[in-house]
Amino acid sequence: MKKIIIAISALALAFVNVARADFTMSGYQEFFAGSADQSTASGAAEHGIDLSGASQGNYSRITANWESTLDSGLNVAGIYQVNARDCSGNRQGNCGVVDLNQAAISGSFGTITVGETFDVGMGWHSRLTAGVPTGEPDGGMLGHFYTGDGGNAYGSGNEFAYAGTAIKMKYNSNIYSGFSFAAGYTPNSAVGGATDNGQVTTVTNGQMASFSDVTHLVAKYSMDMDGVGLTLTYGQQTGNAGRQATIDYNDLEEVTYSAVVSYAGLSVDYRKNEKDNSGTAKNSNTGNDEGTSVCAKYGMGNVGLGACQIDTSMIDASNYTNSAKTRTYSADYNLGGGATIGLVYFDVEQTANSVTKTDVDGIISKLSFGF
Numbered sequence: 001m002k003k004i005i006i007a008i009s010a011l012a013l014a015f016v017n018v019a020r021a022d023f024t025m026s027g028y029q030e031f032f033a034g035s036a037d038q039s040t041a042s043g044a045a046e047h048g049i050d051l052s053g054a055s056q057g058n059y060s061r062i063t064a065n066w067e068s069t070l071d072s073g074l075n076v077a078g079i080y081q082v083n084a085r086d087c088s089g090n091r092q093g094n095c096g097v098v099d100l101n102q103a104a105i106s107g108s109f110g111t112i113t114v115g116e117t118f119d120v121g122m123g124w125h126s127r128l129t130a131g132v133p134t135g136e137p138d139g140g141m142l143g144h145f146y147t148g149d150g151g152n153a154y155g156s157g158n159e160f161a162y163a164g165t166a167i168k169m170k171y172n173s174n175i176y177s178g179f180s181f182a183a184g185y186t187p188n189s190a191v192g193g194a195t196d197n198g199q200v201t202t203v204t205n206g207q208m209a210s211f212s213d214v215t216h217l218v219a220k221y222s223m224d225m226d227g228v229g230l231t232l233t234y235g236q237q238t239g240n241a242g243r244q245a246t247i248d249y250n251d252l253e254e255v256t257y258s259a260v261v262s263y264a265g266l267s268v269d270y271r272k273n274e275k276d277n278s279g280t281a282k283n284s285n286t287g288n289d290e291g292t293s294v295c296a297k298y299g300m301g302n303v304g305l306g307a308c309q310i311d312t313s314m315i316d317a318s319n320y321t322n323s324a325k326t327r328t329y330s331a332d333y334n335l336g337g338g339a340t341i342g343l344v345y346f347d348v349e350q351t352a353n354s355v356t357k358t359d360v361d362g363i364i365s366k367l368s369f370g371f
Contacts, residue, residue: 021068030057036362120182126260126269128295132306133332149357153205154324155312208279211239320353
């Protein structure tokens with residue numbers, strides 16, 4: 001009986017705490033349709049692969065936000081986000097339903113966040129690859145409409161786990177004369193809400209897919225002069241790779257930096273990440289993992305225009321250089337009421353040891369609703 005009373009009391013206290021907080025809910029839905037002309041797949045010109053069709057995308061979601069003020073005057077806030085992801089058929093690998101589950105406390109010292117959340121580089125480095133109309137190429141929808149070469153590594157277009165939501169703790173400073181900094185710590189980059197002491201040691205194309213004890217530091221400077229905005233970032237990321245079977249892997253050591261210039265409705269950015277041989281087998285040739293992106297975005301009224309190019313490269317275990325190039329040209333129109341329609345043309349090339357493995361271009365339409 002005493003346990004029941006205690007449980008009821010705890011539940012009542014939880015409702016009281018919720019009642020004191022400001023609570024809001026929002027949602028987002030997206031739908032895609034597209035078609036591609038793939039001239040080369042896995043190095044072959046005669047392959048019969050030209051993907052087309054429709055998709056519900058990756059990011060339809062419901063998000064709950066709450067915010068409150070403690071007796072001490074500190075601000076506390078949280079986010080709980082549920083994604084409408086289909087786990088059936090050929091999407092069984094896309095089953096992460098809870099994507100964000102975080103709480104933050106803020107004050108004159110800055111902001112401390114814990115839980116399932118993006119790392120500090122996600123929101124600090126310029127990422128117009130996600131900010132241009134349709135959110136492509138960063139949104140990952142291009143891959144639904146072509147078949148890439150899975151037998152070779154081509155380098156990374158973003159810093160390691162930039163959009164990963166493994167449980168972590170991070171700190172964001174306040175802004176001092178345009179300067180700010182952030183730090184993040186992730187015990188295990190492969191673990192979300194589940195309890196797991198061990199590191200997941202999946203190896204893909206000779207590279208570790210996860211690291212433990214990941215530390216991420218980012219510095220940022222922003223200024224505005226006569227309507228011209230400039231933001232610079234520099235970040236370093238480290239982590240432990242460990243051993244799988246009898247193979248020792250190189251620890252994570254990565255540098256990422258970015259710059260964005262904006263004026264009126266125009267923004268242009270540059271971002272580069274250098275991971276060298278992080279996550280590859282020690283004493284192998286594999287390494288020199290680099291990625292560079294250049295994007296431009298322009299908005300005028302209800303119309304948005306954008307263009308991006310991402311170049312990546314990597315040296316494989318045979319000491320051959322592999323490279324990939326992705327170009328996108330996009331536009332969208334805000335229909336009002338939270339609805340937006342967009343269109344993106346894309347071109348993807350993958351070259352391994354001077355042999356073209358993938359060559360494809362296509363067009364994708366997007367319809368999205370925010371509510």
